[in-house]
Amino acid sequence: MKAVVCKDWGLPETLVIEDFPEVEVKSGEVMIDIMAAGVNFPDVLIIQNKYQFKPELPFTPGNELAGVVRAVGEGVTGFKFGDRVFAFVPQGAFAQQISVPASSVLPMTEEMDFDTAAALTLTYGTSHHAVVDRAQLKAGETMLVLGAAGGVGLAAIEIGKALGARVIAAASTDEKLTICKQHGADELINYSNEDLREAIKRTTGGKGPDVVYDPVGGSYTEAAFRSIAWRGRYLVIGFANGEIPKLPLNLPLLKGASLVGVFWGDFARREPAHNNAAMHELMKWHREGKIRPHISATYALDETPQALIDMASRKVTGKIVIRPRQ
Numbered sequence: 001m002k003a004v005v006c007k008d009w010g011l012p013e014t015l016v017i018e019d020f021p022e023v024e025v026k027s028g029e030v031m032i033d034i035m036a037a038g039v040n041f042p043d044v045l046i047i048q049n050k051y052q053f054k055p056e057l058p059f060t061p062g063n064e065l066a067g068v069v070r071a072v073g074e075g076v077t078g079f080k081f082g083d084r085v086f087a088f089v090p091q092g093a094f095a096q097q098i099s100v101p102a103s104s105v106l107p108m109t110e111e112m113d114f115d116t117a118a119a120l121t122l123t124y125g126t127s128h129h130a131v132v133d134r135a136q137l138k139a140g141e142t143m144l145v146l147g148a149a150g151g152v153g154l155a156a157i158e159i160g161k162a163l164g165a166r167v168i169a170a171a172s173t174d175e176k177l178t179i180c181k182q183h184g185a186d187e188l189i190n191y192s193n194e195d196l197r198e199a200i201k202r203t204t205g206g207k208g209p210d211v212v213y214d215p216v217g218g219s220y221t222e223a224a225f226r227s228i229a230w231r232g233r234y235l236v237i238g239f240a241n242g243e244i245p246k247l248p249l250n251l252p253l254l255k256g257a258s259l260v261g262v263f264w265g266d267f268a269r270r271e272p273a274h275n276n277a278a279m280h281e282l283m284k285w286h287r288e289g290k291i292r293p294h295i296s297a298t299y300a301l302d303e304t305p306q307a308l309i310d311m312a313s314r315k316v317t318g319k320i321v322i323r324p325r326q
Contacts, residue, residue: 002324003095004304007058009049012308015061017301023099027074030105032085036118037093037322038064039299040151041240044312046091053265055091062093062322066108066117076102084108086117088125088268094304096324103272109283119151119293119319120282126237126264127155127213128278132163133267134260135211135233139164144200144209145185146224147216147240149176149317154183154294156213162290165211168203170196170220179294179317196220200227213237221245225257232257240314294318300326 005018025031043061045051066086069079079085079102087105092098108117131137143160147153148169160167161184169180170189177188187203189196200208208229214221218241225234225247232255239245252259268275285291296317299307301324310316 001096002301003060003092004062004301005058006047006061009057010047012044012047012305012312015047015305015308017304020095023097025071025073025099028076028102029073029099030069030076030079030085030102031071031073031097031099032065032067032087032105033070033097034065034067034093034095034324036066036114036298037062037095037324038118038120038122039307039311039320039322040064040122041238041311044308047308053090060092060095062091062095063088064118064121065089065093065098066112066114070097072102073099078102079105079107084112084114084117086112086120088121094301094322094324096301106279106283109287111287115295115298115321115323116286116293118321119295120286121279122264123151123319124155124159124282124291124293125268125275125278126262127152127159128282129264129267129275130213130235130237130260130262131156131159131211132278132281133274134262135213135235137163137165137211140166141210142166142168142204142207142229143211143213144168144170144224145180145213146170146220147214148180148185150215150240151316151319152215152237153213154180154318155291157183157185158285158291160184162285168200168209170199176317183292183294191220196223197227200224204229208232211235215240217241217245218243219245222247222251225251225255228255228257230256234259236261295321297321298323298326
């Protein structure tokens with residue numbers, strides 16, 4: 001089988017494709033022939049040793065996958081040969097095959113294709129944990145989503161609408177905002193040609209959003225926090241801008257507002273039962289048509305470096321997917 005390998009820390013161009021023997025399935029594990037693997041912004045950081053998760057070299061990157069069960073190890077009763085499944089793993093998804101603990105594997109619904117299943121765990125898991133659990137967004141409230149055309153941004157829009165909230169999408173181009181509108185956004189802000197604070201005032205009638213979802217960081221953070229509503233919740237998702245912002249702490253004091261950290265990976269590890277319940281709610285919403293991952297491009301396994309380059313250059317809307325057997 002073939003797999004992408006990171007041998008030294010560096011940019012996507014340094015990744016190589018290598019041949020390996022078929023993986024072995026151990027007790028308690030499920031062997032999966034991978035049909036699709038989701039690409040995420042952390043993948044770009046991990047191969048450069050710039051992320052909180054630091055695997056040992058060499059390793060195969062990639063966390064999200066969907067495929068077909070090839071074999072099951074001793075003691076596994078929930079899966080069998082031929083089952084269509086998806087999983088989230090610490091590493092190893094950018095490959096044609098993997099063996100993972102059965103506890104990491106979920107059955108695909110009949111409605112799901114492999115690309116959709118591979119796009120569900122990290123982005124929608126992150127946004128569900130953020131919006132439902134950490135922010136406890138309620139029907140009738142308003143949520144502002146920064147970087148709204150990215151994978152987690154579109155997921156946040158759809159989850160906000162599934163909860164009955166009003167959602168404002170902010171992004172850098174009109175083309176990206178068109179996609180946000182297609183996924184349910186009620187109001188749109190192009191922060192490349194409109195002052196963010198004035199736009200938030202315009203779209204909230206001066207009240208400000210109850211929740212701000214921020215995967216971007218950088219200069220937009222303080223402007224958005226200064227505009228938040230009384231008792232607002234500011235979700236710190238990540239820093240796709242590359243700059244970790246610094247906030248004057250008098251701002252949460254004056255607004256009676258909360259800064260809320262979101263680290264879905266550790267949540268899933270520490271609270272597996274809660275994460276499993278969230279995944280089942282997401283699958284229910286998918287069956288009901290309330291969420292539908294936007295797959296903007298697919299790549300063959302040997303095109304993985306280009307997929308990561310596109311992700312790093314912020315050319316991606318929604319999700320992109322590697323098809324290892326294409």
